[in-house]
Amino acid sequence: MDLTIDISRLWGELETLAAYSDAPAPAVTRVLYTEVDRGARSYLKELFAQAGLAVREDALGNTFARWQGTEADLTPVASGSHIDAIPHSGRFDGTVGVLGALEAFRALTAADFAPRRSIDLILFTAEEPTRFGLGCLGSKALAGVLSPSALRALRDDEGKSPDQARREAGFGGQLEEVALPDGHYHAFVELHIEQGPLLERDGVAIGVVEAIAAPATLRLTLRGEGGHAGAVLMPQRKDALTAGAEITLAVEAAAKGSGSTDSVATVGILDVHPRAVNSIPSEVVLTADVRDIDLERRDRMVAQIREAATRVVSARGIELGLEVINADDPARCAPEVIAAVRDAATAAGVSSTPLISRAYHDASFMARICPTGMIFIPCRGGVSHRPDEYVSPAALEAGVRVLARTLARLAG
Amino acid sequence: MDLTIDISRLWGELETLAAYSDAPAPAVTRVLYTEVDRGARSYLKELFAQAGLAVREDALGNTFARWQGTEADLTPVASGSHIDAIPHSGRFDGTVGVLGALEAFRALTAADFAPRRSIDLILFTAEEPTRFGLGCLGSKALAGVLSPSALRALRDDEGKSPDQARREAGFGGQLEEVALPDGHYHAFVELHIEQGPLLERDGVAIGVVEAIAAPATLRLTLRGEGGHAGAVLMPQRKDALTAGAEITLAVEAAAKGSGSTDSVATVGILDVHPRAVNSIPSEVVLTADVRDIDLERRDRMVAQIREAATRVVSARGIELGLEVINADDPARCAPEVIAAVRDAATAAGVSSTPLISRAYHDASFMARICPTGMIFIPCRGGVSHRPDEYVSPAALEAGVRVLARTLARLAG
Numbered sequence: 001m002d003l004t005i006d007i008s009r010l011w012g013e014l015e016t017l018a019a020y021s022d023a024p025a026p027a028v029t030r031v032l033y034t035e036v037d038r039g040a041r042s043y044l045k046e047l048f049a050q051a052g053l054a055v056r057e058d059a060l061g062n063t064f065a066r067w068q069g070t071e072a073d074l075t076p077v078a079s080g081s082h083i084d085a086i087p088h089s090g091r092f093d094g095t096v097g098v099l100g101a102l103e104a105f106r107a108l109t110a111a112d113f114a115p116r117r118s119i120d121l122i123l124f125t126a127e128e129p130t131r132f133g134l135g136c137l138g139s140k141a142l143a144g145v146l147s148p149s150a151l152r153a154l155r156d157d158e159g160k161s162p163d164q165a166r167r168e169a170g171f172g173g174q175l176e177e178v179a180l181p182d183g184h185y186h187a188f189v190e191l192h193i194e195q196g197p198l199l200e201r202d203g204v205a206i207g208v209v210e211a212i213a214a215p216a217t218l219r220l221t222l223r224g225e226g227g228h229a230g231a232v233l234m235p236q237r238k239d240a241l242t243a244g245a246e247i248t249l250a251v252e253a254a255a256k257g258s259g260s261t262d263s264v265a266t267v268g269i270l271d272v273h274p275r276a277v278n279s280i281p282s283e284v285v286l287t288a289d290v291r292d293i294d295l296e297r298r299d300r301m302v303a304q305i306r307e308a309a310t311r312v313v314s315a316r317g318i319e320l321g322l323e324v325i326n327a328d329d330p331a332r333c334a335p336e337v338i339a340a341v342r343d344a345a346t347a348a349g350v351s352s353t354p355l356i357s358r359a360y361h362d363a364s365f366m367a368r369i370c371p372t373g374m375i376f377i378p379c380r381g382g383v384s385h386r387p388d389e390y391v392s393p394a395a396l397e398a399g400v401r402v403l404a405r406t407l408a409r410l411a412g
Numbered sequence: 413m414d415l416t417i418d419i420s421r422l423w424g425e426l427e428t429l430a431a432y433s434d435a436p437a438p439a440v441t442r443v444l445y446t447e448v449d450r451g452a453r454s455y456l457k458e459l460f461a462q463a464g465l466a467v468r469e470d471a472l473g474n475t476f477a478r479w480q481g482t483e484a485d486l487t488p489v490a491s492g493s494h495i496d497a498i499p500h501s502g503r504f505d506g507t508v509g510v511l512g513a514l515e516a517f518r519a520l521t522a523a524d525f526a527p528r529r530s531i532d533l534i535l536f537t538a539e540e541p542t543r544f545g546l547g548c549l550g551s552k553a554l555a556g557v558l559s560p561s562a563l564r565a566l567r568d569d570e571g572k573s574p575d576q577a578r579r580e581a582g583f584g585g586q587l588e589e590v591a592l593p594d595g596h597y598h599a600f601v602e603l604h605i606e607q608g609p610l611l612e613r614d615g616v617a618i619g620v621v622e623a624i625a626a627p628a629t630l631r632l633t634l635r636g637e638g639g640h641a642g643a644v645l646m647p648q649r650k651d652a653l654t655a656g657a658e659i660t661l662a663v664e665a666a667a668k669g670s671g672s673t674d675s676v677a678t679v680g681i682l683d684v685h686p687r688a689v690n691s692i693p694s695e696v697v698l699t700a701d702v703r704d705i706d707l708e709r710r711d712r713m714v715a716q717i718r719e720a721a722t723r724v725v726s727a728r729g730i731e732l733g734l735e736v737i738n739a740d741d742p743a744r745c746a747p748e749v750i751a752a753v754r755d756a757a758t759a760a761g762v763s764s765t766p767l768i769s770r771a772y773h774d775a776s777f778m779a780r781i782c783p784t785g786m787i788f789i790p791c792r793g794g795v796s797h798r799p800d801e802y803v804s805p806a807a808l809e810a811g812v813r814v815l816a817r818t819l820a821r822l823a824g
Contacts, residue, residue, distance in 0.1 A: 086688040129689045196643035215642060217689060226500075228796040229678035229701045230627060230771035231608040234668050241679055242664045245657035252654045256646050266641035267653055268689045270682065276498040277541045277629060277680045277699045277737075278772075279797045287689045289641045325689075359642035360690075384640040385691045 003107045003404055007397045010103045017043065017083065017099065018091035027387035030085040032126040032137070033061070033169035040083055044098065044123060051106055053121065059173035060151075060166055061125040062138040067105050069118035069411060075186040077115070077411040078370075079104070079403065080122030082138070082362060086130050090389025092379065096396060097191045098123055104191075104404035115411035117186055124362040131156050131165075133219070133287075133325060139362035141178045143369050145328075148175035185370040187337050187410045190363040191403045192374060193391055197382030198355065205398040206345045207355035207376030208338055211293060212364045213262075214328040216302045218288040220247060220309055221321035226274060226282030241272055241281035243318045250308035251288045254301040258292070264358065265290045265301055287325075293356045295330055302327070331364040337373030337410070344405035350398045359384075375402055415519045415816055419809045422515045429455065429495065429511065430503035439799035442497040444538040444549070445473070445581035452495055456510065456535060463518055465533065471585035472563075472578055473537040474550040479517050481530035481823060487598040489527070489823040490782075491516070491815065492534030494550070494774060498542050502801025504791065508808060509603040510535055516603075516816035527823035529598055536774040543568050543577075545631070545699075545737055551774035553590045555781050557740075560587035597782040599749050599822045602775040603815045604786060605803055609794030610767065617810040618757045619767035619788030620750055623705065624776045625674075626740040628714045630700040632659060632721055633733035638686060638694030653684055653693035655730045662720030663700045666713040670704070676770070677702045677713055699737070705768045707742055714739070743776040749785030749822070756817035762810045771796075787814055 020040035023029035030036050048055050053065035081097025101121045125138030132154040140146035152163050163175060199207050224240035248267045255265035266289045273283040288305055292298035306322065313320040345352035355376055366372045377399035380390040432452035435441035442448050460467050465477035481488065493509025513533045537550030544566040552558035564575050575587060611619050636652035660679045667677035678701045685695040700717055704710035718734065725732040757764035767788055778784045789811035792802040
């Protein structure tokens with residue numbers, strides 16, 4: 001099959017999409033159901049329509065753009081990713097899996113390929129945890145991992161539930177109708193940037209993902225005692241922030257001391273209340289994101305962080321609230337999809353290597369309901385979630401080419 | 413002199429004032445030039461007018477309500493405090509020095525006292541550092557410690573300068589006309605809650621303040637490297653928050669290890685960027701508020717914090733910006749005002765004791781331009797800057813009575 005990827009068209013579409021942002025370029029901020037998120041969705045739906053795809057949206061805003069197959073009774077294949085972006089991040093995370101899949105469809109169509117199975121291009125709602133504190137909202141709901149009642153219990157910083165927010169954003173229908181039955185898809189494959197340094201370092205074009213590591217996410221609430229920074233003497237203090245500082249260092253120490261370089265742990269949010277120069281912090285809320293490709297080692301780190309937090313608050317007279325936001329199992333990719341991606345790379349004449357994904361993706365949850373795989377492409381310096389996140393046009397072209405060939409095999 | 417303090421009227425006025433707040437009761441949030449600040453100012457100006465005082469406002473919104481003395485060529489006396497309140501604080505800090513002085517004026521008038529010197533009731537603009545990061549904005553400007561050009565260089569979180577903000581709040585005139593000449597006032601005395609536990613513990617009604625400790629305030633900006641919390645391995649990280657956590661603990665250690673219980677040091681603000689569960693913090697801004705009644709010991713703590721911060725950032729590959737926001741000298745109260753307060757307590761039949769103020773007040777800067785003193789009253793548990801800040805009506809009554817007698821002596 002002779003495929004022509006129109007990389008300048010795809011590049012232009014990525015640029016247009018990046019402009020739907022609440023942060024000045026090159027930074028991108030695109031939070032679920034905000035005006036820029038809705039604008040970006042409209043832009044994509046226009047592109048889908050131009051490509052002749054039939055669009056369906058579910059109650060959460062998960063969007064399915066279908067390329068009709070020649071044999072309507074076969075279960076369809078799917079590909080896709082997300083377009084939401086955490087504050088001040090970059091333009092390639094997620095978006096290359098959406099616009100890249102669209103370009104793959106167009107290249108296959110131009111090469112006169114007609115799939116036997118239909119192929120859905122899925123735009124997943126909120127892979128990032130920005131708004132409701134929980135990542136992969138859309139794919140978790142699709143996979144039935146996140147129930148309608150659990151969804152209804154979530155709140156954003158303003159106290160709004162996803163149910164209220166999605167209605168205000170114009171997504172009607174029932175949350176009960178979001179989950180897809182097991183076997184709904186024949187296979188799912190997601191194109192994504194590596195968000196790590198390995199492919200670039202080794203000069204390899206394609207990472208064939210074999211497993212996706214799962215984060216455990218904790219939210220710790222520390223309640224101490226406020227007071228005037230000039231008047232309350234040191235021995236009388238119950239400072240929630242000094243306790244939070246010790247716990248932050250304990251989170252780092254848990255990963256550094258795990259015995260494996262695969263262990264990572266991060267405090268990404270630490271909010272101080274009342275947040276005044278001359279006030280002792282009375283309350284601190286912090287999150288810990290703990291990951292490992294080995295589930296046991298990850299859970300050992302979580303246990304260590306719990307113990308350290310308990311020790312710190314008891315020594316400082318602080319009250320601790322500890323909530324496990326998620327603690328998902330790692331996902332294994334399906335051998336048949338792994339083989340399809342590897343063979344597609346070979347056929348396309350580009351190098352590939354097996355990889356473990358340290359970041360977490362919508363594919364983690366699609367793997368619960370169908371055979372799933374991922375295609376990684378290198379990003380500069382392994383940098384992601386930053387304004388300087390960058391993928392070269394050549395790397396992107398290789399990724400789309402391999403995705404197109406993979407889809408052709410899975411749907412052919 | 414037989415004085416009647418109408419404590420229920422004063423209490424009601426404090427309650428009315430507390431309702432001008434951006435936080436739900438009992439918490440008070442009243443930030444400079446916001447709608448609630450402007451509303452509270454209007455309410456007070458109404459009360460001043462009802463009491464027959466002539467009101468003048470300067471370009472920053474410092475407000476002078478004058479009780480005309482019988483001898484117009486004598487330099488006037490002044491009393492007053494502030495009404496701004498840091499986020500989620502209480503209703504007595506500052507406000508008792510404004511409404512208490514008004515009640516003192518009314519009690520003296522009712523007792524047929526007519527002062528020889530005029531007495532100005534001053535409502536100082538922004539004693540709290542909430543909006544522009546710098547405390548005692550109004551009194552510093554009055555005392556000529558903060559120049560118009562330094563004022564113009566300040567910015568709030570939205571990038572607005574005090575000059576722009578005060579114009580938008582309706583305060584015209586020239587910043588150059590705010591500073592008062594040395595000798596403008598004969599004396600200044602401020603009634604304030606102790607914001608510490610000593611008076612309550614010792615069952616003493618009045619603290620006769622002899623000196624006011626000065627804070628040194630530092631702002632530290634830590635610039636590391638962001639990235640995806642799942643993908644960047646621990647040895648490659650330049651996490652600005654773990655560096656900030658170490659520095660926070662170093663600030664605490666500097667005070668705890670100073671050798672004196674008079675030393676306090678607090679990190680009250682710590683902001684994390686980009687603030688996402690799954691992102692390594694790329695930037696942290698934190699403040700350190702360092703106080704001691706001994707200036708040398710305070711400056712030793714500041715030096716120690718600088719050294720610790722330098723050590724931490726160099727070990728972690730983080731870039732450090734360190735700014736000294738203020739490092740004022742402690743202020744000594746004037747012997748004649750100290751004597752006036754002590755004698756007033758004796759004459760009023762209430763107990764008193766000499767005290768050092770650990771918190772910082774507008775009086776610190778008035779002391780630069782005139783003989784100055786402070787009257788402290790106990791607050792429950794020494795608690796301040798919290799919604800549960802509380803002063804008993806009896807404690808307040810004693811404070812107003814002593815203030816009235818002090819003013820009568822200084823202006824009589």
